[in-house]
Amino acid sequence: MKEKLRVLDPVGQPSGIFGYRLNPEDDMMNITDPNLQPTISLDKMESLQMAPRLGSLENKRIMLIDTGFLGSREFLEELQEWFKRNMPSVKTELRVKPGNTFADAPEFWPEVKKDADGVILGVGG
Amino acid sequence: MPTAPIVTSRFAEYMENDNRTHGMKLRWSFPPYPVGWVSRETLRSYIEGNDPVTGKPLIEEIIYALTAPLTEEEKNFKPERRPRRERLLEPDTEENLQRLFLENGWTDGLPIVLPTEERVAEMLTGTDRDPQEVVGLMSVTPTEERLEYTVEKVAVNAVMAGARPEHLPVILAIAASNITSLPSSTGSYGCMAVVNGPVAKELGMNGGGAAFGPFNYSNAVIGRAWTLMSINFGNARAGQTYMATHGNGLSFTNMCCCENEEKSPWEPFHVQKGFKPGESTVSLFRGWNVHNLNIGNTAAEILNSLKNFGMMGNFTAILDPLVAKGLAKEGFDSADKFREWLVKESDLPFLQKEKVNLIVVGGESNPIYITSDFIYTATMPVDEWIPKGGIKKDARPLRMPVAITCADGSCGIA
Numbered sequence: 001m002k003e004k005l006r007v008l009d010p011v012g013q014p015s016g017i018f019g020y021r022l023n024p025e026d027d028m029m030n031i032t033d034p035n036l037q038p039t040i041s042l043d044k045m046e047s048l049q050m051a052p053r054l055g056s057l058e059n060k061r062i063m064l065i066d067t068g069f070l071g072s073r074e075f076l077e078e079l080q081e082w083f084k085r086n087m088p089s090v091k092t093e094l095r096v097k098p099g100n101t102f103a104d105a106p107e108f109w110p111e112v113k114k115d116a117d118g119v120i121l122g123v124g125g
Numbered sequence: 126m127p128t129a130p131i132v133t134s135r136f137a138e139y140m141e142n143d144n145r146t147h148g149m150k151l152r153w154s155f156p157p158y159p160v161g162w163v164s165r166e167t168l169r170s171y172i173e174g175n176d177p178v179t180g181k182p183l184i185e186e187i188i189y190a191l192t193a194p195l196t197e198e199e200k201n202f203k204p205e206r207r208p209r210r211e212r213l214l215e216p217d218t219e220e221n222l223q224r225l226f227l228e229n230g231w232t233d234g235l236p237i238v239l240p241t242e243e244r245v246a247e248m249l250t251g252t253d254r255d256p257q258e259v260v261g262l263m264s265v266t267p268t269e270e271r272l273e274y275t276v277e278k279v280a281v282n283a284v285m286a287g288a289r290p291e292h293l294p295v296i297l298a299i300a301a302s303n304i305t306s307l308p309s310s311t312g313s314y315g316c317m318a319v320v321n322g323p324v325a326k327e328l329g330m331n332g333g334g335a336a337f338g339p340f341n342y343s344n345a346v347i348g349r350a351w352t353l354m355s356i357n358f359g360n361a362r363a364g365q366t367y368m369a370t371h372g373n374g375l376s377f378t379n380m381c382c383c384e385n386e387e388k389s390p391w392e393p394f395h396v397q398k399g400f401k402p403g404e405s406t407v408s409l410f411r412g413w414n415v416h417n418l419n420i421g422n423t424a425a426e427i428l429n430s431l432k433n434f435g436m437m438g439n440f441t442a443i444l445d446p447l448v449a450k451g452l453a454k455e456g457f458d459s460a461d462k463f464r465e466w467l468v469k470e471s472d473l474p475f476l477q478k479e480k481v482n483l484i485v486v487g488g489e490s491n492p493i494y495i496t497s498d499f500i501y502t503a504t505m506p507v508d509e510w511i512p513k514g515g516i517k518k519d520a521r522p523l524r525m526p527v528a529i530t531c532a533d534g535s536c537g538i539a
Contacts, residue, residue, distance in 0.1 A: 004216040008240045008281045010231050012263065012272025012358035014207035019268035027438075032310055033502070035303050037267040042204055048149050050199055051127045054192050062191070070161030071168070075131075078168045082184065102267075113126055118191045122131030123160045124140070 016042040022103040031102050054118055057090045063116035064094045068101040072123045079120065097121075129190035133158040137178045138365045139266075150202045152190035154183055207270075213242075226285075230362060233352055233377060237285040248280040251293030253512045256280070261303040263358040265366050274300065274358045282357055286350035290517040291328055292343060294510035295320060296350045298407050301510075302503045305359040306351045306379050308411055309367050315375035315415040317499060318348055318382075319484055321395035322405030324507050325383030327516045332385035334488020334528035341382075342525050348381025375415065382486055388446035389485035390453035391460040398504045405507040410441060410482070412499035422451025422492035424463065428470050430496050439480045440467075441499035445487030448494045488528060 020040040022031050030036045054060055062083070064076040076094055083090045093115070099105045112119060130151055132140050135158035140151075155178040156171040176183045217225065222239050226232050238244065249256055254276045262271035279300045283293055299318060306316040320330055331341040339345065361367040386393045395406040419430045427448075431440055444452075457463040460483045468478045482501050487493065 002218040002220070004218055005222060005239060005241050006216045007214050007222055008212060008242065008245050008277070009210050009214055010226070010240060010278070010281045010285060010353070010357045011210060012274040012278060012360075013209055015262055015271045015273040016206065017262060017271045019264065019266065019271075022267055032267060032308060034264045034267045034269075034271075034305065034308070035502075039271065042206060045204055050149050050151075050195055050202075053127050053194055055194070056192055057188060071159065071163065074165065075156070075160050075168050075171070078165060078172055079187075082169075082172050109126070116126070119126055119128040120131065120187060120191070121128055123156065124130075124132035125136040125158060125160070 018042070018045065022100070026100065026103065031100055057087060057118075059089045059091075060117040061091045061093070061115065062118050062120060063112055064092055065112070065119055065121045066094065066096045067122060067124060068097060069124060075123050076120070127191050129154060129187045131156065131187070133160055134177045135159075135364075136368070139368075150199050152186075154186040154190060155179070156183055231353075231357055232285070233349065233356065235377075237353075238287050240281040240284040244284045245277065245280050248284050248288070248290055248293055249277065251280075251283075251290030251512070251517045252276060252297060252510050254297070254510065260297060260300045261358075263303050263305055263355070265305045265307050265309045265355065265359040265361045269360060269366060271303075272358045272360055274354070278358070279354065282353040283346075283350050285353050286346045288346040288350055289519055289523065291519070291522065292347055292350070294507050294516065295324060295328070295347050295405075295407055296354075297510040298505040298507040299347070299351050299409065300354055300358075302409055302505045304409050304411075304502055305355040305361070306411075307355040307359060307361040307367055307376060309361075309369070310413070311368050311370045312413045313369035313371045313373045314411045314413060315373040315380070316351070316412075317375075317380035317410040317415070318351060319394060319408045319410070319486075320347075320381075320383040320405070320507075321386065321393045321400070321408065322507065323403065324405035324511070324516065325386075327518070329522065329524045330383040331528060332383040332486050333388070334490060336382040336385075336486050336488070336528075337380050339378075340525060340528060342523050344381045344383075345378050348378030351379050351381070352376050380415075385446055385485050385487060388450075388489065390446075390450050390458070391483075391485065394460075394482070394484055395504055397460055400504065400506070405511075406504045407507060408504040409502045410499040411502060412439065412441070412497050415497040415499055417496045419494050419496055420492060421494070422448040424452055424455055424457065424466065427452075427494065428467060430494075431467060431471050432473070434496050434498070437498060438475050438477075439498050439500045440476065441482040441484065441497045441501065443484045443486050443495040443497070445489060445491065445493050446485055447487070447489050447492040449483075449485045451492060 017039050020038040066072045080092045131154045134155040137155045155176050256277035258276050264271045283296045308314050328343040330343045464481045
């Protein structure tokens with residue numbers, strides 16, 4: 001019978017600390033650096049809630065927001081064309097999220113809320 | 126604001142984890158990948174076709190995301206608190222444990238030294254610090270959960286890398302930086318770890334000929350430990366959290382070396398960063414375009430390389446001592462003087478002196494320098510991890526044959 005060994009687990013422990021909204025002021029090099037970005041603990045995170053849904057898209061204003069990643073604009077333009085062809089009562093508008101692709105844009109969202117009922121945000125990756 | 130977020134299917138699992146990290150169970154839709162550089166017809170087919178992850182029509186998912194009432198789970202979503210892991214794994218044979226580590230993605234693909242209790246206890250003699258002291262938190266991406274690790278966990282990964290207790294202080298210093306050697310980018314980062322100070326000689330590290338090659342035990346195991354820690358503490362999983370399209374061969378040992386302080390005409394790199402010469406440190410770097418060969422030992426030649434390099438604001442040159450000595454002969458009697466001159470003469474408005482780094486490594490075989498876009502990230506003190514009694518060496522420390530180097534390229538040839 002071969003000897004059995006006891007070994008220690010090499011993997012780190014879950015910390016309950018997560019990355020949070022990336023710093024919109026940062027340049028591209030810093031924004032992809034986990035050490036330089038804000039974090040949030042699990043207990044603070046539990047307070048985030050999803051917005052109620054629209055029930056229907058008929059006659060709604062939907063903003064298509066381009067995150068700036070490669071191909072996003074073209075994809076959303078095609079999506080806009082799909083709505084024109086198939087759901088013409090849906091009013092779509094395409095806008096570009098300002099700032100770094102990966103970061104939040106806090107000053108942008110109030111104007112989106114004013115001008116739209118819902119948002120399609122893409123395309124990541 | 127009700128939102129339908131869209132990310133390509135390539136990142137589906139990553140985004141599912143991200144659901145948890147932001148406290149909301151978002152309604153993602155996943156078109157096929159890639160979205161960039163494909164025709165409009167292709168994009169149309171994505172929109173009119175199915176989500177490859179769920180198999181459902183993509184457009185229906187987008188409409189659902191905006192219109193269907195929130196479920197009870199979505200209204201009351203509580204991010205999962207993951208349970209603590211057990212300290213020990215189930216006992217098993219050597220063969221089965223090697224397979225377990227490999228198949229779980231806990232290694233770099235090469236055989237490891239299994240971290241038995243005895244081996245880890247021996248490794249821990251390499252420091253006086255409490256094994257349960259928390260050293261740091263790491264992640265390979267900015268958004269994911271950080272994993273926490275103790276002195277003992279670092280020792281586990283050090284054993285796996287094939288290190289000895291003498292290496293543990295440097296490995297702990299790297300771990301304390303929280304910096305991963307596998308930062309996630311589709312562009313495949315490579316990293317470098319440069320040791321300065323007395324510890325380099327004590328460990329028999331190499332900053333001379335073939336320093337970056339597979340010829341020095343201490344260089345290799347320290348560099349390897351950094352990557353094993355990055356996998357196991359940073360949660361690096363290829364295609365899921367680590368998104369490099371090619372990956373980087375440097376990641377096995379991360380160009381780990383010591384600076385060639387003996388042959389350098391300048392003050393050591395860590396002294397340039399504010400440390401004393403007698404202090405030991407390890408400096409960490411990451412970059413994409415990281416190993417470009419150049420020959421020359423004049424300021425004008427290096428300036429030309431810089432101008433033609435195409436970097437994005439960070440420039441690190443790794444100079445053979447012959448190159449640094451050539452610059453010193455031209456009057457650049459300090460690295461700082463040369464950095465200042467380079468920035469001024471480059472005429473590149475975005476280049477700042479703080480983002481230009483000069484490291485002296487090499488065996489004086491030829492006046493060769495490596496240009497790179499290495500970003501300098503941190504210099505970490507090593508001394509605080511060294512036991513009071515000094516570096517814990519084996520009775521017969523393991524050392525590989527020392528690289529034979531020839532001063533000034535002569536090799537005794539008349």
